[in-house]
Amino acid sequence: MRQGGLVSPFPSARERLANGTISRPAIEWEQRYRRTVIASDTITTALVVGAIGDFFGARDAANWHEKWGILAFGTELLVLGALAVSRSWAPAVLGQGAEEFRRLGRSLFTATVVLALGGIALTSRNIKLWVFVAIPAIALVTMTSRYLLRLWLHRQRKEGRCLRPVLAAGSPATVRDLITRTRSFPHLGWRVDGVCTTEGLGIEDDRLDGVPVVGRLSDVANHVRRDGYRVVAVTPDPHWSPDRLRRLAWNLEGSDAEMIVAPVLMEVAGPRLHVDAVLGIPLLRVSMPAFTGGRRAIKGVVDWMGAAILLLLFAPLMAFVGLLVLLDSRGGAFYRQRRVGKDGREFTILKFRTMVTGAHGARAELAEHNEGAGPLFKLRRDPRVTRVGAVLRRYSIDELPQLFNVLTGSMSLVGPRPPLPEESAAYGPDIRRRLLVKPGLTGLWQISGRSDLPWDEAVRLDLRYVEDWSLALDTVILWKTLRAVLHGQGAY
Template sequence: MRQGGLVNPFSPARGRLADGAISQPATDWEQRYRRTVITSDTVATACVVAAIGNFFGARDAANWHEKWGILAFGTELLVLGAFAVTRSWAPAVLGQGAEEFRRLGRSLFAATVVLALGGIALTSRNIKLWIFVAIPAIALITMTARYLLRLWLHKQRKEGRCLRPVLAAGSLETVRDLITRTRKFPHLGWRVEAVCTTDGGLDGDQLDGVPVVGRLADVAGHVRRDGYRVVAVTPDPHWSPDRLQRLAWNLEGSDAEMVVAPVLMEVAGPRLHIDAVLGIPLLRVSMPTFTGGRRAVKGVVDRMGAAILLVLFAPLMVFVGLLVLVDSRGGVFYRQRRVGKDGREFTILKFRTMVAGADRARAALAHRNEGAGLLFKLRRDPRVTRVGAVLRRYSIDELPQLFNVLTGSMSLVGPRPPLPEESAAYGPDIRRRLLVKPGLTGLWQISGRSDLPWEEAVRLDLRYVEDWSLALDTVILWKTLRAVLQGQGAY
């Protein structure tokens, strides 16, 4: 497929689409993307190792081949081997969520441990350089390169390229929900191109624009004939354990990946485990982690991160404070009661973005509320000052909340801190948001903020509570920078 006279190396190869158009087999672009990632990781590792070896090894030229050359070659071989062993190059994880970076981190940690043990065994004096300089440099460069490649891949997918053709098989309601989700989130890389249902429908039948090609019993035949890359099995009474097992057997030898949607749709990540008990495969769901070692690490990272960010942003915060004072009458900070972990109230700090007495004027504006659910929001709130509008757009008004993180009432990442009146209206399900500390940023921040429907905002907060991990926190913090610069949903 040509674009502006250039050939896109990852454009999809030829095959049949649901609308009759022609595209390429997804395997072509997947293999090319994987080769690009492997090449990127290899070149980055080689450049770091060569730079360190040449710079420091030049000082000890007499023993270059003996010490520095062996260490350089060994480090590169060890890192690339760790990437392969931990399946960091598996097509299933490339460009897909936090798991890609989790495997990268796991492989680099394993390489560090092996390198340290090898240095102890060989009594090498130079091993510290490779552990504390080479490995972190490799991590920084490879993760940055992976992120840039992922941005490019997601852009291609939003334009309808580099998508895996999916055959969805299940009930009409669950398949329709899957079609809606894949269209809403094209960066995930799925495009439902055909549907199989219990009765199969009639010739020409479509479900939300996707052709119904047959019955559930015909899934394997359609996959072998038309070459779908993913078979998405959604809930339906037809799917008994025997039929699912038979479908898996019938798909053997094809390039299709079989994906079964469990009943627990909103539980994912590190809480899901598959165990074999008495020969029966069981999906084990572990309890959410609200205490323990990982939470202690999160608390330490929160306070250290808040302290570092306060030091870095101190000049900006002083400047913003002066602008707030000059722009309108009133104090620099706005204090408001919010509800935190376990329902305990605390005082949140923000830069003042409204005129003095704005809270008293809220009742008069209630009829103009544009917020979703229990939220009160106005896109053009007359109470917002000129400086306040800029601070809100780029979330600068929230910087003083770093003091809340430092004192322990908030976290860097977590659900949105609700007002007491919002919390009082919560049902039992929504109150699960209060099982963890509220955050300065979160899934809601990187997914649209005030533009999100209330139900979607709640779903994201509950997903964070259920599936929290240190890797997820890292991804959210990374994506927050882009969300803040774009200013989407901030008003």
Template sequence: MDGTVEQEEGELAGPFPPAPGRPRNGRFSKPELDWEQQYRRTVIISDTVATAFVVAAIGGFFGVRDAANWHEKWGILAFGTELLVLGALATTRGWAPAVLGQGAEEFRRLGRSLFTAAVVLALGGIALTSHNIKLWIFVAIPAITLVTMTERYVLRLGLHKQRNRGRCLRPVLAAGSPATVRDLITRTRKFPHLGWRVEAVCTPYALGPGGDRLDGVPVVGRLTDVADHVRRDGYRVVAITPDPYWSPDRLQRLAWNLEGGDAEMVVAPVLMEVAGPRLHVDAVLGIPMLRVSMPAFTGGPRAVKAVVDRLGAALLLVLFAPLMVAVGLLVLVDSPGGVFYRQHRVGKDGRQFTLVKFRTMVAGADRARAGLADRNEGAGLLFKLRRDPRVTRVGGVLRRYSLDELPQLLNVLTGSMSLVGPRPPLPEESAAYGPDIRRRLLVKPGLTGLWQISGRSDLPWEEAVRLDLRYVEDWSLALDAVILWKTLRAVLQGQGAY
């Protein structure tokens, strides 16, 4: 994904300008860096229009029966609801450029804003003794939530599509040791949807401007030259990666030198791979301290997750019942054997349970596995074959679109699994876990998870473990919502499913 991509002939750029590429004449031009504000304006306008549409539809539908008092009762409430929602989005920084277009934080802030609007609306209704306020709290606000979150997701898809083409990327100057900078370059290239592209590097022992390259990125100077290069070349992000040079005094002086410009300074603490709601910055005796709160394995949010799991599984079982009956008949007709395949898996706290799936292999497939051991293509402890001779014709289709996993909704309903969580391991896999990997067993395994929306069987073992551990460490209800939303696209694409 490195390098610029020219705009295709006849393609509409919309709110997305061309990719910035390398600095021209020693500096990124201002129009090339204005896409963030353009995207922010697009989000604000879209939120305003979506909110206005919902309140107008509700006010028009319910207020038509009281046309004589429409302006007095319904019009004022509709206008007030929209002002409350937009005001809450502004005050909770729901339109901050740093959170738009990536991660769960955007949706978390959107949800917090709408909840705040609902609370204020309820208090206002009590104070004014309005009899119509319940409609706006329990119908309008949820409808606005659904519409705005859908609209935000559609905008995000467009932004990510542009970033995959090399556009709408923040030019980054990375400064640190060669090893940590190289890791940052690798990650930004692997995940362009995050919006970073490392354009230049400063290292402790640079040979001078243009005198060296690191993974194809020019090394433009030493760590002492960072502020000069940022002021001259207009980088949007200064990414500080670990190196002994970076003492607290030097980091503070660099932050001072960057004041007054557009550059955002980002420092990687590299204490551990923890992010999201568990990280907090506190001032202790004037010293900034990075506080890492304990993972939440109990409490209110976990209780909400348990209720959502059971209700969601029950609803999906009713919804997919005709499809599951049809799939069961196809399995029976395609090859001899039963409809379901049962297998022991390891769940929360190491407790074993019986996982249920539609049968996708010939009868006795487990006994034939030993003869295929030398052809294993799975990473780490996993056994996988892209063209497994044991898979039936119907089984191949079921696996591609994850239809074989529908009976696992029964496991979710009975409480041994969750809708979202780490991949449920086999007993022999968990027996080989080290202490760090065993942290996957602190939560219930999931029907889907970060591993499913990130490539499934195509993932290296180390990456699959990292994703599962990241889920355990950084879990939140917002993260679950994002994973469930993205699972549909992963299933339809069939990537990594075999």
């Protein structure tokens, strides 16, 4: 396949045979992408190790091969070994969410510990260079290369390439929801190509949202072996008893298909889910959300240090923006507003003023034009917004003063959106779970569409963050926030 005169190493996932079956080359891209990632990690690690040796004059040492060569080779071998042992190159995690970077970080941390202990045991004086310089540099370069490869992969997926063919098996309603989600988020790499239901029928008899219904739930394994599906997504249906699921797993052994079962639970994932075998029975254990403890303490330290560093970096920009706000319209440079934070405690949020003075009083006159979702009040073309304010809102620059709220502890860098008191008063018991953690300067809502999100979707994302929070998820959200801000989508 040629793109722009170049030969793409990843064949299209839309290639199919005339009878509707999926061609084997359509799934070969997974192994090619995996080999590309392995080659990238190996080359970048070798380049960093070589650069460390050159920069610190290692090659000029008289006993370079003995003193530096062994350490350099050992460091690279240790890093690559840790990546392999932690299954950081597993096709199931490459290009998928925060798990890829979580495994990468765990591997590099393990390599650091082993290298440090080895240096102590061998009483090496040069081990500090490799522990405190080489491996952090390897981490920076490999994570950057992984991210660039992921961007390329996601771009391919949005164009319909490099997708994993999925056979969805369950009730028409749950399968339909799965189809909708895979089409809304193509970067996740799933495309439902076939459906199996209890009666072998869909909403439109032989089709379900345009996807062909290929058979009954009892025929799933046969269709997988014949047509080469890469994923079998089992969605809730009364047909699926423990015995039938076990037999399906047995029947899929030896095929290329990965069986994924959607548990009948709320959206809980990540580090809270554990599979245990108790009395020979596989049980899905859901641990309690972490609202306190060591990880939360680390998050607090990261918030404080991150806010302090960002305030220093953005101080010139903030001074310039404050001057523009003062010159553009009457009033102060900052706008203070009461918001609801952790455990329902109110605090004063700080923003650059983007509206004319007295804008809050004019809200009642515009109530009938409200375009916000749920209890939110939003207008795409709000007449109260100033010229400078429109630019600040588009790129979220008006939110920068909230770094002071993060510094003082009333907010976090990442968390749910901080609601107004009147919005919070309208919350039901379920939605009030958003208040179990500190509100954030950014969050899943920020990187998923902001004000364009339906209210139910915004709540779902906030509750997902509360339930499944992790340091790795925070890192991914912060990284993606930059792109969301630059695009300006959903900001008004």
